[in-house]
Amino acid sequence: MFRDGHLFPAIGIPSSYAPADCRLFDNTDEYVGFLDSIRYSMKITTARRRGIFEAKRRDDPYRPAGKPRRIGKFVSFDRILQIDPAGALVLAAEFDRARRRFGARLPAVNVPNWNPEIRRTLEGLGFFTLLEIGEKPPMLSLEDQTGTWRVAPFLSDRRVSPELAGPPLQTLVSALGVEDADFFADTKLRQLFRSVVDGMANVVDHAYPPLAVVFPHVGRWWLTGAVDFENRRLTMTLYDQGITIPASLASNADKTNLSARASLQKLLRRGPTDADLVEFAVNNHVTTTGDEQRGKGLGKLLSFVDACETGELRVMSRRGVYKYTKGRAATKAELACSIGGTLISWQVGL
Template sequence: MRKLRPYHKVWLKRHARRLNQRRVSWKEWKRDQRNGIGRRRATIYKDGQQKQIWAERAIPAPEVFSLDSNYTETLLYITQIRDRLFSNNLLINRNKRRGHLKEYADFGTIKDISPTAALVLAAEFDRYRHLTGLKFCTVDEHRWDYFVLSVLRSLGFHELLEMKPLSSEQFDLGSTRVLQFLSGEQAIGESVGRLQDALAELLPDDAAQRLLYAEPYGGIFEAILNSWSWAYPEGHSWLHPSVHRWWMTGYVDTSENFVTIAVYDQGVTIPFSLPFGKYAERHERLLSKVLSYLKFTGTISDMRLDGLAIRTAMKIAKTSTGLLQHGKGLHSMQEVAERAEYGRLRILSRHGEYIWETGTRPTSQYNELPFHGTLIEWQLGLGKER
């Protein structure tokens, strides 16, 4: 057998390494393709025109996008998008190569969506739009689930993102009707009235009267009033840039005469602001008594008590007026649910969750994953047993 010369041995070693690197790269490429990662051709809409680009890393949304039935995965995704929006390497084309998108939010993985969760996500894109004047492009919109696309369009995502131009067709959401979100900085009763009237118009006359009897106007107005007055204190240090706004929407299941209303702000949370309120001492005393009864060894500032803190503030608000820092009006929000044939009030704020529901005792709990800001949601049954 012919003896290999030294330079030939070196060449064979280098050749073997190159082949191995190609094999490893191919395996990594296939794995990335399966996981939605890796460069591929994608369709976007820019300035109303369809374009083909190279897209690299998808950020897939959970199949069930809901803060009720899939809280953790949905909130993790919203948090991920928020962090990406304010990084230097995110969703927007920053590469010098034309037609290249390094990262993008992939909504094509969503099979079911809650308009309430969609409102919280919309607020993130709306904040970015107000701060920068920029819109992100949707990627492969034609692959989105029809119901999901219809909900996002109805909610107003076409004003937040570069999407396919609207056609004359009406989106078929079955018995569900979703209203476009409203947003503002100040507490303006006109916006609340528009939302309430729009919801009533989607209902039969008798159900509309029952909606007005529940007086959602008062609860919604208190929510945006507290957001405007106390959610964005002057001098507060924010993790992400703040626009000092609130967002709200409503949607109706016309087959069940069932109305859902959601109000959201990105401000300081209820548990954070309670110690600075007018009734802070009273709240602290009541909370201390509860903790003593429960034999809790931590301090009242422990974030594990966020849910209990909201529940305690609700109890104080029931017998007091003039509560500051989100405390004011808390119980008037609950009264909306109490006046409905069936009502449910849910509050998410930092690690706390509070629920009041017809026929049950109020409940509160600690959520390990913190909620950014405060979300208030009413569910009102106006005619049928649920």
């Protein structure tokens, strides 16, 4: 077991196994179901459970060499064979919430037995280091990773932080051969940067209203990016664990801007699915602030995708999925269970 910078023997029982295919975009329902199950298994809320948890934490946390430590139940990653950047980000966000909200010290168990490519992807994401699971193994550079997508370390904050989004985006496009001067001059890349910052602002302004989120949250967004060297593709993914687009529109219809209010109320009378509401948010200038100057962010993302040589936009919120690929008709789908928030992913060719 590897935890808090220490590697030592341990005895535990897997509470669940991650599926072999952890690609959020290709094995959606199975993977989202797995995430939903671990979300509740890592929840520690009652005073009694917290007391037991803290007592175990204080009681001889590092036993002498050769004497296994009992860790109880854990989530096993031994069987994962595939994972995509979005799947890795949502997984990291769930572990990050458990650590921040419930004080959980989460172990990485049987790491040497993990699929090498999966381990390198999670190392590149910063899964071990940024979640304080330990100081090693280190984050891997884009060049040291293998597989189709090379993942950048994830970022997370409670604020709108343009200074956090700029450097990693510049690193990713530089890895694809884009010069620094071209990065600042390229209209499409500037628009991508603004889209990321707008996404942060939406999370900060709308995702976590008081008393509106059922599951305990930490009020943060999570961001990562990845590059595909062979096909010169770039992807950026932003995730939050907030109220979701469908819940926000359904509960705040009377607060939306006047230009969208009538059409939204008409849609709500028909009993829309989550996917219908996500589609409405993407294709209409709508905001629950009532400010006509707000609510244009998702529509700008469509314009950005169309401005690129190739591109794809995917929005997943609660159970709804909206996908647009340049040159094709948009599609939508309904998931078997909630993704636990909202995820926006851009994938473009450079």
